[in-house]
Amino acid sequence: MKGNVLKGHLEMLVLSVLARQPRHGYAIIEDLRVWSDDAFELPEGTLYPVLHRLEKSGLISGSWDDVDGRRRKSYALTDGGHAALDEQRRSWHEFSVAVESVIGGVPWPSR
Amino acid sequence: MAESMRSVGTLTETEDGTTDSVATGSPIDAYVVALGVTLRRRGDRDDILAETADHLWLTAERLVSTGVAPLDAERAAVERFGDPEVLARVWATVPSRHRPLLAAPAAVSGLVGAAALAASTAVYQLRAMTGGWDQSEYLTWSSVAGVALLLACAPLLSLLADADRRGLGVRFAVGAAAVALAATWFVGGLGWAWPVPGLLVSGVAVLAVRRWRDQRVGLGLVAAAWPLGTLAYVVGDALHLGPVDYTYLQPILPPVVGFWIGATLMVAGVVAVARTLLAVRSTDRATPTPA
Known part of the structure; x- marks a missing residue:
């Protein structure tokens, strides 16, 4: 699945990863790759603008550590992030059910 | 395993099979410098570059641990991260974290x-x-x-x-x-x-x-x-x-x-x-x- 397909959904995916536990950028990419069974292909560098945007919005918080002489930033979901993720999950569920209905030819919401 | 990568330098294999870094000719270093140029007007550039470098070295380390040659690992890490010019355009949609009053x-x-x-x-x-x-x-x-x-x-x-x-x-x-x-x-x-x-x-x-x-x-x-x-x-x-x-x-x-x-x-x-x-x-x- 190409990166442009992910556009608009990446923030929700990142929030979902961080809902399980705090992660740094590389680990988030790894989790996305593993959990999607390598379905998502996106330039890894595009993750970081998303992380910074979420941080600026207050949905995640970042903290720096020194690891093996390198600065490493980890992110964790805030209370606002949990609430936003719940809302996005609800919206996504409605959207995916509606799309499935159209594609499958079954009128929504009879499924 | 490449467990002790440094913040700068090129991965090279040492005699005992581990990896080390030297300070010249590193694709990762070159990439970080190139990205830094494209982000030069951002107040949070240093933080972005630190995150980028850490990500790239982690990627290279993991690849080396799977048997990829050090230099190839660095090149692959850079390739996977994306074109600096493209990333600069993405970053342009994110306001600088540093937004001082007036x-x-x-x-x-x-x-x-x-x-x-x-x-x-x-x-x-x-x-x-x-x-x-x-x-x-x-x-x-x-x-x-x-x-x-x-x-x-x-x-x-x-x-x-x-x-x-x-x-x-x-x-x-x-x-x-x-x-x-x-x-x-x-x-x-x-x-x-x-x-x-x-x-x-x-x-x-x-x-x-x-x-x-x-x-x-x-x-x-x-x-x-x-x-x-x-x-x-x-x-x-x-x-x-x-x-x-x-x-x-x-x-x-x-x-x-x-x-x-x-x-x-x-x-x-x-x-x-x-x-x-x-x-x-x-x-x-x-x-x-x-x-």
């Missing part, structure tokens, strides 16, 4: 204040070394120096305004109070005791630098300015260096040299901070803040 007016105020402070220093030096001044001249000088100090501190207060992330916070209040006291000290005619307001201003810079790592050069200069100036004053006074003012029975040179050191470093620091504030403004102006 950045441009504060920067202009800082530059004007720095110029006035430099002029005040020259006058102080001239009058002190050429026979002193009368009370009216002194009070005028002290008042002008106080206003100059107030204006020059505007960039520091602009940074402190954002230091608590939630608008004007405790650090801004403390900084504003310190700057106000320092300026009042001068305007009140106590300019001769400049170490007191000077150290207050340096303290404000210390407050700000804890939050603004990418401003550490400018803020560091301001933070060091007045302690160094005061030290020169105290040491020179203790050693009775230079000619003596027989009216007050004090050496003339130490306070002049001390003030010159403090003011010069502060002017340099304020100019450095003001320049970055102007750059941040031009970046943020083009990018809306997300809802």
Whole structure:
């Protein structure tokens, strides 16, 4: 699945990863790759603008550590992030059910 | 396993099969430099580059651990991360994290204040070394120096305004109070005791630098300015260096040299901070803040 397909959904995916536990950028990419069974292909560098945007919005918080002489930033979901993720999950569920209905030819919401 | 990668350098295999890094010809280093150029106007560039470098080295380390040659691992890590020019366009949609309050007016105020402070220093030096001044001249000088100090501190207060992330916070209040006291000290005619307001201003810079790592050069200069100036004053006074003012029975040179050191470093620091504030403004102006 190409990166442009992910556009608009990446923030929700990142929030979902961080809902399980705090992660740094590389680990988030790894989790996305593993959990999607390598379905998502996106330039890894595009993750970081998303992380910074979420941080600026207050949905995640970042903290720096020194690891093996390198600065490493980890992110964790805030209370606002949990609430936003719940809302996005609800919206996504409605959207995916509606799309499935159209594609499958079954009128929504009879499924 | 490549468990001990360094922050810079190229992965190379050592005789015992582990990896090490050297400082030349690294694709990752070259990539980080290239990305840094594209992000040069962002206030948070250093943080972005630190994250990028860490990600790239982690990727390379993992690849090396699976048997990929070190140089190939670095190239693959860079390839996977994406074209710097493309990433720069993506970053342009994200406002710089550093968004100081009234950045441009504060920067202009800082530059004007720095110029006035430099002029005040020259006058102080001239009058002190050429026979002193009368009370009216002194009070005028002290008042002008106080206003100059107030204006020059505007960039520091602009940074402190954002230091608590939630608008004007405790650090801004403390900084504003310190700057106000320092300026009042001068305007009140106590300019001769400049170490007191000077150290207050340096303290404000210390407050700000804890939050603004990418401003550490400018803020560091301001933070060091007045302690160094005061030290020169105290040491020179203790050693009775230079000619003596027989009216007050004090050496003339130490306070002049001390003030010159403090003011010069502060002017340099304020100019450095003001320049970055102007750059941040031009970046943020083009990018809306997300809802």
